Amino acid sequence: MILTKLTYLFLCILFYCLSIICSLNAATRITVIAEDDYAFSLALIGxxxxxxxxxxxxxxLEDHIVINYVIVNATTTRTNLIQETEKTDYVISVVRDERLQEDIRFIGVQVDMATMQIDMTKWNGVYPVTMDQQPDFPDYTRIIPGEYVMDNILREFFLLINITxxxxxxxxxxxxxQDFWRIPFQELNISVTFLQMPTPTDGNAVKNQLTDLxxxxxxxxxVGDTLWIENYVFNAxxxxxxxxxxWIMYSKDILPFxxxxxxxxxxxxxxxxxTGLSEDVRYLSDYLESQEIDEPQYDVSKTDEMDLSTCLGAIKVAFAYLIANNDTIIGLLSPDYQPMFKNMDNNRTLSDILTKTPDLHFEYGPYVHHYQSFYYQDIAAGVFKISRLANQxxxxxxxxxxxxxxxQGIIPLYYNLGVNVxxxxxxxxxxxxxxxxxxxxTNGSYAEFEGYCIDLMNQxxxxxxxxxxxxxxxxxxxxxxxxxxSWNGLMGDCTTGKADIILAxxxxxxxREIDVDFTVPYYDLVGMTILMKKSDAGYSLFKFMKVLEWPVWVCIIAAYVLTSFLLWIFDKFSPYSYVNNIEKFKEDPEKRIFTLKESLxxxxxxxxxxGGGEAPKNISGRLVAATWWLFGxxxxxxxxxxxAAFLTVSRLEQPITSxxxxxxxxxxxxxxxxxxxxxxxxxxxxxIEELIYNTWKAISLNESMSPMSRAKLAVWDYPVSDKYTNMWRYMQESKMPNSLSEAIDRVLNSDTGFAFIGDAMEIEYAVLTNCHLETVGSEFSRKPYAIAVQSGSALKDQISAAILKLLNERKLEILKEKWWTRNPNQAKCPSYDDESNGISINNIGGVFIVILAGIVLSFITLVFEYFYYRHKAAKQPKPTATMRRRSTETTAEVTNSELEDYRNRGIHYTNPAFQF
Structure with a gap:
C-alpha cells in the first residue's frame, strides 16, 4: 500500500514537472488570415x-514565437475559423469580406484573443450606423494603414488647385x-478616365498617347512607381x-523624383x-542582406513599400503584445530589451501597446484612436512643385x-498651392x-540655433x-x-524636396554628389579618426609605495627585524665580539656595542x-651584516x-594607436x-574588398585560361587584405550607436571598452569639451565640408560666390577662431595631462609627506626626551655633606679610561661630582 502511494506520488510529481516543461517550451502562436481571391492579400503573406x-x-527568441497562415474564401464558415484559430494567441487579419471580418471579430471577443484587423480598403473616417452595436474590447483593434488614409488628400487638393x-x-x-486604386478618384466630383501608361521606354507610344489626350x-x-513615371516624363x-x-504625380513610394x-x-x-523615427523597411533590407536571403517571395524592393511597412508594423505590435504578456519570454530577452516591457505596468492590452508604448514607432506615423475599435495611421503627405525649363x-x-x-488638411506653405515657385x-x-x-x-523663453554654420549662413x-x-x-x-x-537623414530631405539647402x-x-550639388568648401579637409576614453593614470601621492606589493613590504620589514635581532644575539654571545673583549680592543679606534637599539x-x-657605520668585530656578525648589505x-x-618604470608606464601604455x-x-x-x-x-x-575577391576568384577559376595561367593564380591564401570586411562585420555585431551623444556615452561608460570611429571635427570637439576623452591615431579619408543644395539648383553658384568672397575677406578664419580657440565650452583639463617632461608631483608628493611626518615625529620625540629627563631628575634625592665627600672620593677612585669603558659597554654611570 505504501509503495503504491509512493509510486502514485512520484508519477504525480513527474507529470507536474513535465507539464511545467511543456508549458515553458510551448510556442506562442501568431496566425495571419488572408483571402485566396485577392492576389494582393496573398502577396502580403511574403x-x-x-x-x-x-x-x-x-x-x-528562436522558436518561442511561431507564425502560421490561414487562407479563407467566401465558403469559409465561422466553425472553420474557430478550428483554424484554436491554438492561436494572436490573430492578424487582412481579409476584406465584411462577413469574414465580423466572424473573426466575434471569435476574438468570445475567446478573449488579441485580434488585429487591417482594413486595406477605402476609408474616409465615416462609419456605418451598425458599428455602434459593437462592444468595446481592448484586445480587438481595426487599423487603417497610412496609404489608405492618404487617399483623403485628393479631394481637397483638386479643390485648392481649382480642377473641375x-x-x-x-x-x-x-x-x-488593382481596382482599389481607382476608388479615391471615382469618388471625386470630376469626370475621370483611367488609362494604362505604355511602356515608358517606348517614346513613340508615349507621344502618341499624349497627342490623343x-x-x-x-x-x-x-499614378505609379516613381521610376516608371520618371521615364514617362522624360519622353513627354x-x-x-x-x-x-x-500635370500631377500621385505616388506612394518614397523615392525622390x-x-x-x-x-x-x-x-x-x-x-x-x-516620420524618420522608424526605418523598419531599411533595417529589414539590411537584415536580409546580412543573412543572404534573396528568395523572390522576400523581395522588399518593390513598389508596394507602404504595404511592407504595414506588415512590419503589425508584426512589431504582435511581438510587443505577446512578449509584454508573457513573463517567461521577457526573461529570455537580453537586458537591453527587458526594461521596455517591465515598465509597461498594467498597460498591456493591444490598444495600449498600439498607442501608449513610447518606444514603439512606425515608419509613416503613429496610430491614433478614432472611433470604438478603429485606429488610423496619422500619416503626413507633402505637396511639391517641380519646375524645369529647357532654356534654364x-x-x-x-x-x-x-x-x-x-x-488639419492641406496647409500651404506659401499663400496657396498655385504660387509661382x-x-x-x-x-x-x-x-x-x-x-x-x-x-x-536658450534666449529667454525659447531656444534658437547658433554655431559656426549659423554665422556662416547669416553672412x-x-x-x-x-x-x-x-x-x-x-x-x-x-x-x-x-x-x-532612397536616402534618409539630411540627404533624404534635400533629395525629396522638403529642404532646399543642407547646412551642416x-x-x-x-x-552624395550623384543626388545633390555641393558648393565650394567652407572648411578645411577633415578626415576620420578614433575616439577613446583616456587611460586612467591612477594618480596617488603614495604611488611610490605601490611599486612593491604589500606582501613584499611585509617580508622586507620582517627581514629587517630578524637581521637586527641576529646582530644583537651574535654580538652578545660571540666570544670574539667587542662587548666580550673590551681589553683586547682597548686601543682599537672603532668601538661599538651592538645592543638591540644599535642593531636596528x-x-x-x-x-x-x-652607510651603517662600524661593523661587528665577530665574524658571525660580519656575515650577517654582509648578507644584509647584499639583500639591501x-x-x-x-x-x-x-x-621609474611604474611612474611612466601609465603615460606610455596605449594598446590601440591606429x-x-x-x-x-x-x-x-x-x-x-x-x-x-x-x-x-x-x-x-x-x-570593394568583396568585389576584388570575387573578381580574383572568377579569374582563378576561369576554365578558358591555360592550366599554367590558372596555376599562377592558384594560391592557398587570399593575397589581398580583408581588413575592412572584418571591421564592417564586427561593427554590425557591436550595434552601431544612433547619434554622436550615444556614441560618446558608450565610450565613457562601456565596461569592456568602446572605440568610436567618426568625423575628426566632431571627435576633436568632444575632446575639447571633455578631459576624459582622447583621439587615437591619425586622420584618414580626408574630405572638405561644403553646403549642399538640390541637384541642378541655381543656389549652388550663388552660395559658392558668397563663400569665396567670405574666404577672401578672411571672415571664415574669424569664425573658426570664435568657435574653436575661444569656445566658452572648452574644458579646463588638469595640467598633468601632459607628462612628457617628467614625473608629476601627484605621483611622488608622498615623499615630501614622509619628510614632514619624520620632522613632526622628531619634534614629538624631543619634547618627550626633555620632559622625561626632567621627571627622572626630579625623583633623585639631593646630595648631603657626607654624600658630597663620597662623591669626591668616588671621583678619585674612577679614572677617565674606566669611565670610557663603561660607556662603550653600555653601562650607565653617573659621576656624583656632577650631581647638585
Whole structure:
C-alpha cells in the first residue's frame, strides 16, 4: 500500500514537472488570415513572413514565437475559423469580406484573443450606423494603414488647385490591375478616365498617347512607381514645353523624383512623408542582406513599400503584445530589451501597446484612436512643385509647397498651392546638431540655433538678400542610401524636396554628389579618426609605495627585524665580539656595542648612502651584516628601476594607436554612428574588398585560361587584405550607436571598452569639451565640408560666390577662431595631462609627506626626551655633606679610561661630582 502511494506520488510529481516543461517550451502562436481571391492579400503573406523572421532575430527568441497562415474564401464558415484559430494567441487579419471580418471579430471577443484587423480598403473616417452595436474590447483593434488614409488628400487638393474639368488618370502596369486604386478618384466630383501608361521606354507610344489626350483633357494624373513615371516624363518633354496639360504625380513610394535627363518638367507631386523615427523597411533590407536571403517571395524592393511597412508594423505590435504578456519570454530577452516591457505596468492590452508604448514607432506615423475599435495611421503627405525649363538647365526647382494630415488638411506653405515657385526667395534649410557647427542656445523663453554654420549662413543671407527657415532633420542622421537609391537623414530631405539647402558639417562624397550639388568648401579637409576614453593614470601621492606589493613590504620589514635581532644575539654571545673583549680592543679606534637599539639603527642606515657605520668585530656578525648589505643592494636597485618604470608606464601604455591596431583586436568594441559618412565609408570599403575577391576568384577559376595561367593564380591564401570586411562585420555585431551623444556615452561608460570611429571635427570637439576623452591615431579619408543644395539648383553658384568672397575677406578664419580657440565650452583639463617632461608631483608628493611626518615625529620625540629627563631628575634625592665627600672620593677612585669603558659597554654611570 505504501509503495503504491509512493509510486502514485512520484508519477504525480513527474507529470507536474513535465507539464511545467511543456508549458515553458510551448510556442506562442501568431496566425495571419488572408483571402485566396485577392492576389494582393496573398502577396502580403511574403511580407508578413519576412517581417516575422526579422523580429524573431531582433529579439533572439528562436522558436518561442511561431507564425502560421490561414487562407479563407467566401465558403469559409465561422466553425472553420474557430478550428483554424484554436491554438492561436494572436490573430492578424487582412481579409476584406465584411462577413469574414465580423466572424473573426466575434471569435476574438468570445475567446478573449488579441485580434488585429487591417482594413486595406477605402476609408474616409465615416462609419456605418451598425458599428455602434459593437462592444468595446481592448484586445480587438481595426487599423487603417497610412496609404489608405492618404487617399483623403485628393479631394481637397483638386479643390485648392481649382480642377473641375475632366481629367485622365494614367497608371503603370501594376496599379492599373488593382481596382482599389481607382476608388479615391471615382469618388471625386470630376469626370475621370483611367488609362494604362505604355511602356515608358517606348517614346513613340508615349507621344502618341499624349497627342490623343491633348484633344480630350487638360489634366493628367500619373499614378505609379516613381521610376516608371520618371521615364514617362522624360519622353513627354515636348508636351511640358508646350504647356498643354496640368500635370500631377500621385505616388506612394518614397523615392525622390530625379529624372536628371528630363529637359522640361512642370508638375505637382503628392507623396507620403515618413516620420524618420522608424526605418523598419531599411533595417529589414539590411537584415536580409546580412543573412543572404534573396528568395523572390522576400523581395522588399518593390513598389508596394507602404504595404511592407504595414506588415512590419503589425508584426512589431504582435511581438510587443505577446512578449509584454508573457513573463517567461521577457526573461529570455537580453537586458537591453527587458526594461521596455517591465515598465509597461498594467498597460498591456493591444490598444495600449498600439498607442501608449513610447518606444514603439512606425515608419509613416503613429496610430491614433478614432472611433470604438478603429485606429488610423496619422500619416503626413507633402505637396511639391517641380519646375524645369529647357532654356534654364542650371535652375531646377523642387519646392515643398504644402503639408497634409488627416486632421488639419492641406496647409500651404506659401499663400496657396498655385504660387509661382520661381519667384520665391525664401528657402527651407535642414540641419543637424553637431557642436560647435550647429548647436542650441536658450534666449529667454525659447531656444534658437547658433554655431559656426549659423554665422556662416547669416553672412551668406546678407550677400544674397534671401530669407530662410531652419529645422532639424527628424531622424538625426546625415543620410545613407539604400539599394533602391532612397536616402534618409539630411540627404533624404534635400533629395525629396522638403529642404532646399543642407547646412551642416557635411563631407563632400562622390556618392552624395550623384543626388545633390555641393558648393565650394567652407572648411578645411577633415578626415576620420578614433575616439577613446583616456587611460586612467591612477594618480596617488603614495604611488611610490605601490611599486612593491604589500606582501613584499611585509617580508622586507620582517627581514629587517630578524637581521637586527641576529646582530644583537651574535654580538652578545660571540666570544670574539667587542662587548666580550673590551681589553683586547682597548686601543682599537672603532668601538661599538651592538645592543638591540644599535642593531636596528645599523640595519636601517645600511640601506642609505650614509652607510651603517662600524661593523661587528665577530665574524658571525660580519656575515650577517654582509648578507644584509647584499639583500639591501638588490632591493634598492630593484625598487629604483621599477619606480621609474611604474611612474611612466601609465603615460606610455596605449594598446590601440591606429586603425590597424583596432582591426587586429577583439577585446575593445568599435563602431560608427549609424547613417553617417563614416558608416558609408566602411560599408563601401567592405564591398570593394568583396568585389576584388570575387573578381580574383572568377579569374582563378576561369576554365578558358591555360592550366599554367590558372596555376599562377592558384594560391592557398587570399593575397589581398580583408581588413575592412572584418571591421564592417564586427561593427554590425557591436550595434552601431544612433547619434554622436550615444556614441560618446558608450565610450565613457562601456565596461569592456568602446572605440568610436567618426568625423575628426566632431571627435576633436568632444575632446575639447571633455578631459576624459582622447583621439587615437591619425586622420584618414580626408574630405572638405561644403553646403549642399538640390541637384541642378541655381543656389549652388550663388552660395559658392558668397563663400569665396567670405574666404577672401578672411571672415571664415574669424569664425573658426570664435568657435574653436575661444569656445566658452572648452574644458579646463588638469595640467598633468601632459607628462612628457617628467614625473608629476601627484605621483611622488608622498615623499615630501614622509619628510614632514619624520620632522613632526622628531619634534614629538624631543619634547618627550626633555620632559622625561626632567621627571627622572626630579625623583633623585639631593646630595648631603657626607654624600658630597663620597662623591669626591668616588671621583678619585674612577679614572677617565674606566669611565670610557663603561660607556662603550653600555653601562650607565653617573659621576656624583656632577650631581647638585
Amino acid at each position: 511580407f508578413f513572413n519576412v517581417s516575422y523572421l526579422y523580429y524573431q532575430d531582433y529579439y533572439a 474639368d475632366e481629367m485622365t488618370i494614367l497608371m503603370d502596369d501594376v496599379h492599373s490591375t 491633348s484633344t480630350r483633357t487638360k489634366t493628367i494624373v500619373l 518633354a515636348d508636351f511640358f514645353t508646350q504647356n498643354i496639360f496640368t 530625379k529624372c536628371d535627363l528630363c529637359i522640361a518638367v512642370d508638375m505637382f507631386v503628392i507623396r507620403p512623408l515618413p 538647365l542650371d535652375d531646377n526647382i523642387n519646392k515643398y509647397i504644402g503639408n497634409w494630415t488627416f486632421t 520661381r519667384e520665391l526667395r525664401h528657402y527651407r534649410i535642414v540641419t543637424i546638431i553637431q557642436e560647435p557647427f550647429i548647436q542650441y542656445t 551668406i543671407q546678407e550677400e544674397l538678400q534671401i530669407t530662410y527657415e531652419i529645422y532639424l532633420v527628424p531622424d538625426g542622421k546625415f543620410g545613407s542610401v539604400d539599394s533602391r537609391g 558639417p557635411m563631407s563632400v562624397m562622390a556618392e 639603527w645599523f640595519c636601517m642606515t645600511s640601506l642609505t648612502p650614509q 643592494f638588490i632591493i634598492i636597485a630593484s625598487y629604483t628601476a621599477n619606480l 586603425l590597424d591596431d583596432l582591426a587586429k583586436q577583439y577585446k575593445v568594441e568599435y563602431a560608427t554612428v549609424k547613417g553617417g559618412a563614416t558608416e558609408t565609408y566602411f560599408r563601401r570599403m567592405a564591398q
